[in-house]
Amino acid sequence: MxxxxxxxxxxxxxxxxxxxxxxxxxxxxxxxxxxxxxxxxxxxxxxxxxxxxxxxxxxxxxxxxxxxxxxxxxxxxxxxxxxxxxxxxxxxxxxxxxxxxxxxxxxxxxxxxxxxxxxxxxxxxxxxxxxxxxxxxxxxxxxxxxxxxxxxxxxxxxxxxxxxxxxxxxxxxxxxxxxxxxxxxxxxxxxxxxxxxxxxxxxxxxxxxxxxxxxxxxxxxxxxxxxxxxxxxxxxxVAAFVGDSTLIEGVAGAFDGAAARLRVRAALGASSPEFVVAAREAPAEGSAVTLALRPEKLRLWTEPPEAGTPNVLEAEVWDLGYLGDKTLVRLRLPGGGTVRVSRLNASRRPEAGLSAHQRAWIGFDPADAVLLTR
Amino acid sequence: MRSGAERRARAGRALVAGLPFAWLVAFFLAPFGLVAKISLSEKANARPPYRPAFAAGDGPGDVLDKLSALSLDNYRLLAEEPLYLDAVLTSLRLAATATVLALLIAYPVAYAMARAPGRLRPALLLLAMLPFWTSFLIRVYAWIGILKPEGLLNAALAWLGLIDTPLEILNTEWAVQIGLVYSYLPFMLLPLYAALERIDPTLLEAGQDLGAPPWKTFWLVTLPLSRPGVTAGCFLVFIPALGEFVIPDLLGGSETVMIGTVLWSEFFGNRDWPLASAVAVVLLVAVVAPMVLWRREEARRTEAPT
Incomplete structure (x- = not known):
């Protein structure tokens, strides 16, 4: 150092x-x-x-x-x-x-x-x-x-x-x-x-x-x-040990240097959706990368979000873990794998309109995903 | 209904506490009373070999007469006859020396055992207890073969060129001392090991962390924390060594007279039960007195914080 x-x-x-x-x-x-x-x-x-x-x-x-x-x-x-x-x-x-x-x-x-x-x-x-x-x-x-x-x-x-x-x-x-x-x-x-x-x-x-x-x-x-x-x-x-992260494996795609955006093809079972994430430098195209998604930074919709929203995945609510201050929602992705999303219980109204086995959509801002190459 | 259950519970508790107590009274206190009574009696050439004996048909008057016939003559004899006093002093000296020597030998051994890797410890413990698998008598006999003038020890020393004439060890106090230390060493080793093994090694690290070099940490932490083991070991060696009869008999010859030897010869040689009983009482007092003092000291020490 x-x-x-x-x-x-x-x-x-x-x-x-x-x-x-x-x-x-x-x-x-x-x-x-x-x-x-x-x-x-x-x-x-x-x-x-x-x-x-x-x-x-x-x-x-x-x-x-x-x-x-x-x-x-x-x-x-x-x-x-x-x-x-x-x-x-x-x-x-x-x-x-x-x-x-x-x-x-x-x-x-x-x-x-x-x-x-x-x-x-x-x-x-x-x-x-x-x-x-x-x-x-x-x-x-x-x-x-x-x-x-x-x-x-x-x-x-x-x-x-x-x-x-x-x-x-x-x-x-x-x-x-x-x-x-x-x-x-x-x-x-x-x-x-x-x-x-x-x-x-x-x-x-x-x-x-x-x-x-x-x-x-x-x-x-x-x-x-x-x-x-x-x-x-x-x-x-570090991503897995410090805090909670959902890790998604993928392959680096094209890099847009001007916008500092990298395309990543995620390997999620049969489906392989393409995500856009913020990146300062480009890993070699085709190299293996991992996306770390923090539960509190993922967004969750019960209706399909408007068209053009980046990085959206359709998923099924698997279970709800009520922790008092927040609720941890586990979702199954269609291609296999689970994603954890946490929702702050900022008011006393219980989690409305969310129950196990319903359809939901998750998404994240390109800047909120952590791109890991090691 | 509740009081009935309570009464039963109380009776149960009394029974649990009372049973061992009754056992001690029946098998320790009562026989000791008998020995004490015989020690105050007079020798007789009959059965029983002492007077007076109380009989089942005695009236109150007879009992009083017989009580007044009891005397301290035997104790007076013990105090006046130098042979007995010598035996007591010899026993105290040999037992005390054996205790100190056993402590000095056993402490480092127990320490090494307690610090040995965990998987080695059961084997080491087994080795420490191995002597118990052979008869005590045979082990003491074996020392005759080692210590006698043409024995193993003298042969080894002569072979090494350290001595010309064999050392006279057998039938001296030296032999008794060696025999005592050898025989009672495991009784010192085991409580010491148990005490040392229980000491948390991080306490020693804490001592060093706070600035005490290893020897000082040993002195300030290990040694005080092993005190219960030291005390237990000392009692376990001193008490039986004090009354030891086999070792002086086999290794000490006629030269070393310990109180156990006197007791035996008075009982079985002279058939003087009253005198032998008096010796037994003296021996018991010699053993119990330091224990009582120690208990009192211990009680005071634990009450007052250092």
């Missing part, structure tokens, strides 16, 4: 980091820069290598090849206990034989911080994460949310250069998880700390991160702001 001019040197730099376990390649040549004060999120399905990549920074895994620079210094050979990064573990890993206070003070004691200062800093962080009154308790006397806060306090109290968060919200129930998202984000902004989070939950990544790095089979396949990753996924994998 080239540095835009004027941007400060990155706080963290991964350079060609590779790590295998036996024959399994967990991380395959990852290059990544993370800036000071950034909230960066590694997103991917389980087993994609995101946790391994984070653990190489913490010092729990040694890369087979490549370098990791933290604040300009190569971390090779620096053991975990000397790295100025702290991790919040997925299981929290609170010491069960110590009180909350002793857990939080543990790291400061290791650094030989004077007693008075330890007491002061522990008290301050206890206020920051709002766990006053729990100082004397043991971890088994805490609720899940309280444990999460203690783990956060324990990692933050050392004022690390980077706070590593391994699925920080996975063990919380839904409501608490959503509240904590904003709290964590707010805390990160207030402290001006660099956060590196690992998660498989795309909502979490979208809601919290400044930038998301999507990993797939050990590779970092796309890095960008949440909206960028969502609206312009770089690969089929």
């Amino acid at each position: 080239a540095e835009p001019p004027g941007r400060p040197a990155p706080l963290i730099r991964f350079e060609g980091v590779t790590k295998s376990f036996g024959a399994a390649r967990a991380v395959a040549g990852v290059d990544l820069d993370i800036a000071q004060g950034e909230f960066f999120c590694l997103l991917g399905p389980s087993g994609c290598g995101k946790t391994t990549l984070m653990r190489t920074l913490a010092g729990f895994e040694t890369p087979d090849s490549g370098r990791i620079l933290l604040d300009g210094a190569d971390l090779a050979g620096v053991p975990a206990h000397r790295r100025p990064v702290n991790m919040m573990f997925q299981s929290y890993a609170l010491f069960p034989h110590m009180s909350v206070e002793a857990n939080i003070a543990f790291g400061l004691r290791q650094d030989g911080v004077p007693r008075a200062e330890i007491a002061e800093r522990v008290a301050a962080i206890v206020r920051t994460v709002q766990i006053q009154g729990l100082e004397k308790r043991r971890p088994h006397q805490l609720s899940g949310g309280q444990k999460q806060r203690v783990a956060l306090a324990r990692a933050l109290v050392k004022r690390p250069l980077v706070l590593l968060l391994d699925e920080p919200l996975a063990a919380l129930d839904r409501k608490l998880r959503e509240d904590t998202r904003f709290e964590l984000k707010e805390l990160q902004a207030r402290l001006g700390l660099t956060f590196l989070m690992v998660t498989h939950d795309q909502d979490e990544a979208m809601a919290m991160a400044d930038r998301i790095g999507v990993m797939e089979k050990g590779r970092l396949v796309q890095v960008g702001a949440p909206a960028e990753v969502y609206e312009t996924p770089a690969t089929r994998g």
